[in-house]
Amino acid sequence: AEEAPVRSILATPVVRQLAKELGLDLATVTGSGREGRILESDVRQAAAAAGSVAV
Amino acid sequence: MAKLNLVEAINLALAEEMGRDERIIVLGEDVGRLGGVFRVTDGLQSQFGVNRVIDTPLAEAGIVGTALGLALGGLKPVVEIQFMGFLPPALDQIICHISRYRNRTRGRHTVPLVVRMPYGAGIHAPEHHSESIESILAHIPGIKVVIPSNPYDAKGLLISALRDPDPVMFLEPKRIYRAIRQEVPEGEYTVPLGTANIIRSGKSVTAVAWGAMVREVMRAAELVEPEGIAVEVIDLRSISPLDDDTIVQSIKKTGCGVIVHEACRTCGMAAEIIARINEKAFLSLAAPLERVTGFDTIPPLLKLEEHFLPDVFRISRAIRKIAQF
């Protein structure tokens, strides 16, 4: 069987929740934290960049 | 290669190893003449004699405590506890001695013994015949706890257990004692203690189970497959030591998991597995880990038994829930 791609999104549940609220796909966000971790600030920036509602 | 069920595979492992290692003796209630209430030791007494397959008095602490002495005396006792529900009288010897002798004596003594027991519900047995208290055993340092889910693993794990220098609790899911037939090679092979087995791969959800629940989880996995949910199924095989690496690797891939056991929920093995995942794969978690377990109730008598046991319906719901989280 072929190997499924490893999910590379690293984020805490809190950040995931925020992304969901902002309607953001975390796969499109680049993480600036340790080992590519997506931080809350990354999500907020990405959301702002995408012109979505500011939170 | 013969197709064997779990009972036959265990019997074969015992017979072969007893042939190879004359230090191995089998003891317990009704294991000799009767061949055990589930016939797991059938034929061993006629093959190896009454000094190697021994019917004991009815006393679980006595059996396990003397077995420790037998082990200290250079033998390798294989104890049968008739049902896990009757293990509690022997817990004292396991907690206070079997698990400690090595550490207590700084390695001067080792305790190579195996305690086998049928466990779990689902066969409409009487009161106290359906217990699953494996997490109590997993909380005890110094012992190992293994649970096969199929005949092949049963033989291989038991041979490993018999060759291990340390005490091993060998739990046999009696619900599937005769439910599964599988090709089981004759002769030596081992399945290592402490290693889980990925028996189905998938990228959507990780499902962890052991013993009789593996079959239910596999069925649930098939059920949700057409819905586009690819379940990776891990057969834990060893409860202690726990192969958390295999679980963690899978969770890193799938981002979510369900753990299934029939033991009571609170302080069951699933809690420990969740704690390990939390420790080692926290940032990969895209959904809460789900537990599908027995309730925090006494295993009911047979008329309500089906309500107690996790089934395909409950498991598949939990899988969907986290897949859609």
Added chain:
Amino acid sequence: MAKLNLVEAINLALAEEMGRDERIIVLGEDVGRLGGVFRVTDGLQSQFGVNRVIDTPLAEAGIVGTALGLALGGLKPVVEIQFMGFLPPALDQIICHISRYRNRTRGRHTVPLVVRMPYGAGIHAPEHHSESIESILAHIPGIKVVIPSNPYDAKGLLISALRDPDPVMFLEPKRIYRAIRQEVPEGEYTVPLGTANIIRSGKSVTAVAWGAMVREVMRAAELVEPEGIAVEVIDLRSISPLDDDTIVQSIKKTGCGVIVHEACRTCGMAAEIIARINEKAFLSLAAPLERVTGFDTIPPLLKLEEHFLPDVFRISRAIRKIAQF
């Protein structure tokens, strides 16, 4: 109001309740004439007589098993197990009967009894005198398990336990038996079973502990306070039923938590608490939940004891780690 230590508070609760309810009897090894090896039952035999404070033969299963009979016979036995390390022989009666009688008989019989026992390490006691196996008890449906961390709660919880219609395991952190003095009111008051207590509030990190570990956690909380880490400390008080609501509310506020216990790590209470948080506050989690626990080892003899026990250093490090995650 008198300042009492834990031993005195428990003694007072027993004396008062025995005065109020003549069905209460105390039994165990050395509880009468000697007043218990820790003097917890000191003076009770001279006050209430040899028929209500009873020195038994040395047999834990016998004590607990006959206590069940005494309870069925209309009395309210309070059993003392001399040390939790000697509870295992009685586990059979607790697992198979004490916890089940009510359910088995569909409520026809109830089992109002209390099993008290000193537990935990840290007093340089001999082998088998330092055990903490509360999670084994918490896995058993049908019983309650409580653990006070201070004299006030000890009295109030014990009175609740004595008045509860169901069996209660009452674990006494012997390390702080005489370490803490506190104002303890005379007369009736209760601390409800099954409710945790927030003994320090804070918004950065939730810390959960019970028994002797509460003191260590409080010290760690003070230690990290100047670093700007405000620790909310929850004294669990009841292990079973578990007040997960209080924990979950706190975690929703802080986003992270550490659970501290001296019992072995694998399948300890912390695992269950993590599983509950995962279940009920997953989306609030900003960091992995930390466990600071005893290791998966046998409690060592006294020369290595300090290495086994979670201490302020280890706890504060864990707090910092998650606060800075």
Added chain:
Amino acid sequence: MGHRREGIMNLEDFNPLSGKRVEILDEEGNLIGEELRPAVLTDEMVLELYDKMVMLRAADQQALTLQRAGRMGTYPPTLGQEAANIGSAAALETGDWLTPSFRETGAMILRGVPLKLIYLYWMGSEWGSHFPEGVNVLPICAPVSTQTLHGVGLAWAAKLKGERAVNLIYFGDGATSKGDFHEAMNFAGVFFTPNVFFCQNNQYSISVPRSQQTATPTLAQKAIGYGFPGLMVDGNDLLAVYAATQAAVSRAREGGGPILIEAQTYRLGPHTTADDPNRYRTPDEVKEREPFDPLRRVRIYLERKGLITDDIERERREGYEQMARGEAREAEAMISLNPDDLFDFHYSQMPPYLTWQKEYYHRILAAQREFDRG
């Protein structure tokens, strides 16, 4: 061989080391121990107790039928142990308690447990252990020997409360090997509780013969280790069992302390319906024991006395068979399939997490119903 004291035999005469045992009626129905027969045990009473043995056999037979038909789970028959069951329990009085093991269908019925409840238990419902108020019988106990401690505690409670209730504790020959038996006997000796320890020595612990269970020639002699008397009785002799138990119960009630009775009987059937005794004993061995059938000798005795005839017996037996069928139907009607029962009886007040589990399961059931509707 012994002498009466107010119509009660002297138990101390039966030191087990002397090999003596209480026997009144031999297997051919002859009175060989008339002097041991208590005055209250009139022929009318013998007839009455015989009738209960007939009833028990019918009840037992019905259980086997139910089990074979898939209407009952595993069941442990009392076949061959009717005298040990009925003769002993008959010696109790109002207010006394009975602590059964799991092979006391007859003793339990005699003390007021409705047969339908015993059926209900073995059919797999906990409601079978919800005995009516006033029935002083503890529930059936599966973990061998553990109940001996409950019986001691219960008797001890009675003593502490100044009540005169005696507690009759049942267990098997295998049970004597467990530590619980030892601790129970020792507590009884130390606290001088009003207990009668009644061992149904049916010669087997599943497949393990009595001779491999312990190295003593008798089980009764184990009492010597606890400071109170033990005695042997022919457990297939209804009169002897009654006489010995009655003497023991009176003695205990009058503050004489505990006593151990070894009723030597034989399990004619399988250990349970799940057992195949042919794996560990020959049909010949069983055949040899059949003349010692506890019903047979009483029947001969009563027949000689003109107190029973084939016709009367047949009529009664058929009556009991019908009764047993009726009880079985009633039991089936009582089976609760309510899943709430799984949760509702663990605590006086259900803890939140269990409530949550119950509610979860309600959701599951609702979803399942919906799913099943398609």
Added chain:
Amino acid sequence: MGHRREGIMNLEDFNPLSGKRVEILDEEGNLIGEELRPAVLTDEMVLELYDKMVMLRAADQQALTLQRAGRMGTYPPTLGQEAANIGSAAALETGDWLTPSFRETGAMILRGVPLKLIYLYWMGSEWGSHFPEGVNVLPICAPVSTQTLHGVGLAWAAKLKGERAVNLIYFGDGATSKGDFHEAMNFAGVFFTPNVFFCQNNQYSISVPRSQQTATPTLAQKAIGYGFPGLMVDGNDLLAVYAATQAAVSRAREGGGPILIEAQTYRLGPHTTADDPNRYRTPDEVKEREPFDPLRRVRIYLERKGLITDDIERERREGYEQMARGEAREAEAMISLNPDDLFDFHYSQMPPYLTWQKEYYHRILAAQREFDRG
């Protein structure tokens, strides 16, 4: 009273129900049971064993000193039980095994356990139970009575392997109440293991007097419940203890099966250094027992024989005191404070999660060192 068989007394003569017990030397040093004295037990050997008793008392005393000085944890003294310790263990031969409880400092030393290891154990290090290869003594066992089963298993192993090793199992009067004792005795009876069950009945289980522990007049009679002999011996009589144990050991070695010896002695000191016996017994009671001191009578006997003098004894005692101090220092030098020891001995191969925990703890220790450096 009994007769010899090849210099070994006939144990069956001492049926405990008859009240007889083995006595050879009375408390005034008179030989009252010369005929029971085995030929091997010469005056020279008595002197040698007396010497061991003196040694034990010195070793015990040193432990108390260490404990008071905070150099040792809780310790259970053998004061008053020297004859029971030394007389019994001396009866073992090369290859035999000893299964101690926790009040067998003397017996353990006699069978080759270095005193320093016993000290080390009570000082709180597991290395104290790492006995040298070839020393056939199981480790000290804290959970009362549980070791009896290990001793039976070990003897059973020897029997199954065709070896002639006997296993001498120690336990106290309190221990006879536990289920483990019962199960061990029963297994020994059934499997006819070469075991000598040696009960140091020191009249107390912490505060609970022997009379409240069990309702029998003797503990020896408990053997009657297991199908093998039990006998009483004056546990403060070195010669009697040796004679009885030697006979029992020979009997077991020759395939005669298990036996129970109740050595009736008295604990002159506290239960442990943590105990205050004044709470449960009067100083008068203890005073009354002092004349029965096991050393005293042998001393008188040997003195009369001209085999010992005050000077010789003082010299020896001082030698032993010095030896004990030396052992204590050696023990202290052996104390391992290596935290790795906490982890390293649980399994032949350390499982990953435990390795992780060990590594974590190394990091903690390193951080702590750094922190301590400031």
